[in-house]
Amino acid sequence: MLPYVLSLDIGTTSTKAIAFTQDNQIMAQYSLGYPILHPQPNFSEQNPTEIWQAVGEGIRKIQKDTQKIGNLQAISFSAAMHSLICVDKKGKPLTNCIIWADNRSAEIAEKLKKTPIGQQIYAQTGAPIHPMLPLCKLLWLKEQEPEIFAQTQLFIGMKEYIFYQLTGNYLVDYSLASATGLFDNQTFAWSKLALDLIGINESRLPPLVPIFHYELSKPEWTEGLGIPENTPLVIGGSDGGLANLGAGATKQGRLALTIGTSGAARTCVSKPLIDKQMRTFCYALSQDLFILGGGMNNGGIVIDWLQKILLRDSEKPVNPLIISELAQDIAIGSDGLLFLPYLLGERAPWYDANAKGVFFGVQIQHTPAHFARAVLEGITLAMYSIGESIVENGQNIEVIYASGGFAHSKFWVQIVADVFGIKVILNESVEASAWGAALVAWQALGIIEDFGQTGDFAANVEVFEPNWANHQVYQSIFKKFTRLYQVLKPEF
């Protein structure tokens, strides 16, 4: 019987349940989907019960598949950042789960960002002031839903809700707490500054624990899930932080680049680092490891849009590979067609909710294939602008570890290598966050000793070297890309 860890990566579109052996072999995996709800414009929510059902199903399915071949060592968690659920005294949710994409607090965030207190909160928490943050969502709730705000016993996130269902304890790990805008990165406690601004004390937030913290399963809480009694339930961390860990990008000089539905670029630093222009986040993973980077709204979702809308393929199921196949025949730079990918506004590095998508330089000879290539290049250039803000904060990038759905397209990964002018490595598993959660569990169990060495457990499968001539071309296109955004900004 092979020992394995069951990772539950609670994402925006699905929960991925994956059984990993210690040498990164996948014994079984499932993806269990659920919808995003938009009850009003600018609102993005999910039903916590649906997510809990998906998690439960994932646990049961994996246990069934591995019954005869595996020996469950621990269950470990990864989850999307910035979510907020209000629960009452009895643990009943008073709201849906308000997720990272929710924009209802845009005005509040915009005002706060410009105040000295907003700047101080960013400096203390490492979280750029933005409507994604539970900090801004709580200010909105207090103003717009005072009754719910008053009735709420505890403000929690999605993973805290799930962990409670399995253990009866409300706890939050440092890495997810660090992405709320309420957590002091220096003292590893809730930020008095942020809490005073909202007008709450820390009794209304869950207690803080390291990502390695675990509780032993008790039958009264895990009934019907088939989890053996006393199985360690490791709290784990945020999907962003764990993706760095899982991709092997925890050492200096390594950048983890993820493009899934959305995207992010992150590197690790040993102490909190703040950007003068508030472009980068710096979230804790552990007391001596912080994730510095930026998140983008417009990743693979733009590819899916292009195929459905522009290429008039709405009848067929989305197959993002088609875009790469089309684009391959077009020269670098898409014969002058340039694309700003800001269909959903943008987070890093601009934090501009009003930004829009733009095709620039359209000419009579441009074909759908040009549009396909321009979109791949545009998303990559937007990612490069995040990379640039990381480098401008004194971080040297020597190698990029790629993960997320985009990594299925080798053509696109090569564009990333060329735009950045840096070698890109693909790991064996593109499920970096889930594998990161498994690594946390192995360390919590004492099987891996040094958290910092965990990168060496990821097996590299493919290396993409940059083409220098292409890099030079992209350097000049990038200048135009940035200028174009700056010029159009007042018009958005």
Ligand code: ADP
């Ligand atoms: P999530 O962010 O929800 O975890 P994934 O990491 O699975 O999702 O990424 C999904 C995205 O990956 C989709 O939006 C899709 O456009 C993109 N994608 C998947 N396969 C390919 C491919 N072969 N070429 C380009 N993009 C792809």
